[in-house]
Amino acid sequence: xxxxxxxxxxxxxxxxxxxxxxxxxxxxxxxxxxxxxxxxxxxxxxxxxxxxxxxxxxxxxxxxxxxxxxxxxxxxxxxxxxxxxxxxxxxxxxxxxxxxxxxxxxxxxxxxxxxxxxxxxxxxxxxxxxxxxxxxxxxxxxxxxxxxxxxxxxxxxxxxxxxxxxxxxxxxxxxxxxxxxxxxxxxxxxxxxxxxxx
Numbered sequence: 001x002x003x004x005x006x007x008x009x010x011x012x013x014x015x016x017x018x019x020x021x022x023x024x025x026x027x028x029x030x031x032x033x034x035x036x037x038x039x040x041x042x043x044x045x046x047x048x049x050x051x052x053x054x055x056x057x058x059x060x061x062x063x064x065x066x067x068x069x070x071x072x073x074x075x076x077x078x079x080x081x082x083x084x085x086x087x088x089x090x091x092x093x094x095x096x097x098x099x100x101x102x103x104x105x106x107x108x109x110x111x112x113x114x115x116x117x118x119x120x121x122x123x124x125x126x127x128x129x130x131x132x133x134x135x136x137x138x139x140x141x142x143x144x145x146x147x148x149x150x151x152x153x154x155x156x157x158x159x160x161x162x163x164x165x166x167x168x169x170x171x172x173x174x175x176x177x178x179x180x181x182x183x184x185x186x187x188x189x190x191x192x193x194x195x196x197x198x
Contacts (some may be wrong), residue, residue: 094113098191100129102122104188
């Protein structure tokens with residue numbers, strides 16, 4: 001439901017920008033300040049997460065590896081798609097590295113690489129979350145239960161968590177939370193690192 005609201009607000013913004021003039025607003029570097037505020041609230045969310053201590057008490061080393069393996073898998077398989085369609089490799093890796101974290105990744109990419117890549121980042125990562133929710137039973141049937149967590153990416157700590165529990169079972173709760181938590185923490189750092197490479 002959150003993804004649908006986000007999409008409609010995004011669409012509303014496009015239509016508003018098309019039919020109304022915002023010349024003065026475009027001169028003001030508002031995106032940087034929005035990014036600072038968003039990073040601040042992401043920090044608050046992670047810092048105030050009451051489940052963190054409980055999560056790390058019951059942690060398994062394999063659980064720590066899972067989010068990074070799914071990130072590397074996403075980049076590896078996407079790399080061949082970029083080659084086939086002749087899409088810029090660095091920008092492509094940055095886009096898929098959002099791992100479903102569309103709100104923050106799209107702002108980061110827009111700020112550093114421009115609106116065009118920012119919009120692609122937004123739509124790619126928003127679709128990743130929506131597809132995980134819609135195709136959950138098919139993903140599990142074809143690739144196994146853990147594939148649903150890999151597909152959900154950073155969203156497995158919140159929006160796709162109920163779907164994972166429903167189709168995968170409660171035994172995947174801990175892995176889902178750890179996966180989403182670590183990716184939410186790591187993805188912004190990784191995106192900034194990739195974009196800083198000349």
